[in-house]
Amino acid sequence: DTAVSQTPKYLVTQMGNDKSIKCEQNLGHDTMYWYKQDSKKFLKIMFSYNNKELIINETVPNRFSPKSPDKAHLNLHINSLELGDSAVYFCASSQLLSGGIRDTQYFGPGTRLTVL
Amino acid sequence: AQKVTQAQTEISVVEKEDVTLDCVYETRDTTYYLFWYKQPPSGELVFLIRRNSFDEQNEISGRYSWNFQKSTSSFNFTITASQVVDSAVYFCALSEVYSGAGSYQLTFGKGTKLSVIP
Numbered sequence: 001d002t003a004v005s006q007t008p009k010y011l012v013t014q015m016g017n018d019k020s021i022k023c024e025q026n027l028g029h030d031t032m033y034w035y036k037q038d039s040k041k042f043l044k045i046m047f048s049y050n051n052k053e054l055i056i057n058e059t060v061p062n063r064f065s066p067k068s069p070d071k072a073h074l075n076l077h078i079n080s081l082e083l084g085d086s087a088v089y090f091c092a093s094s095q096l097l098s099g100g101i102r103d104t105q106y107f108g109p110g111t112r113l114t115v116l
Numbered sequence: 117a118q119k120v121t122q123a124q125t126e127i128s129v130v131e132k133e134d135v136t137l138d139c140v141y142e143t144r145d146t147t148y149y150l151f152w153y154k155q156p157p158s159g160e161l162v163f164l165i166r167r168n169s170f171d172e173q174n175e176i177s178g179r180y181s182w183n184f185q186k187s188t189s190s191f192n193f194t195i196t197a198s199q200v201v202d203s204a205v206y207f208c209a210l211s212e213v214y215s216g217a218g219s220y221q222l223t224f225g226k227g228t229k230l231s232v233i234p
Contacts, residue, residue, distance in 0.1 A: 041229075043207065043227075102211065107153075107160065107161035107163075108160075110159050
């Protein structure tokens with residue numbers, strides 16, 4: 001039933017480690033996104049992929065690398081984790097409708113990353 | 117550039133009171149979408165409503181209602197007879213309508229934390 005799922009829900013790791021967060025959507029959407037929510041709850045776009053092609057890459061350190069093996073999956077790999085990477089990461093997806101109109105973005109449950 | 121301002125950082129109301137959450141936006145686009153999302157204490161982001169900029173009709177869904185006024189660039193959200201389960205952070209967001217494969221993204225406000233006290 002889950003539309004947009006993320007694993008893991010919680011991730012606790014040491015500084016300097018490399019970690020991945022996985023996202024899958026079963027809505028048949030053609031575009032997927034990663035957002036970061038900081039400690040003050042502010043949500044900001046990080047990446048957007050359309051049909052496995054990178055569309056948006058907002059000023060995110062290149063330690064963050066999104067990977068989209070297919071339309072239904074968008075994973076986020078983070079190298080050399082830093083304290084400031086601690087945040088909640090949300091995956092989302094949406095569909096391009098006829099006439100070039102974008103449909104609503106639906107979000108996954110979030111992954112809380114804590115870097116010690 | 118797009119911008120969304122939610123001036124109320126935190127609001128507390130007593131159960132059964134009505135409460136209005138303010139949202140003011142800036143955009144150069146002539147057509148755009150406005151959204152409200154709810155983030156309960158459990159952390160997920162729940163979609164509440166989407167409004168297209170050319171549809172200024174107010175909308176009511178149960179205890180929730182939305183007032184869209186293009187003249188003041190505002191899209192306010194009112195909860196009538198608030199309940200404890202309404203306690204959450206509420207986000208207003210803005211996006212373009214047409215994107216093709218372009219840079220479609222949501223621009224969020226900073227959120228308003230609503231606490232409903234029993």
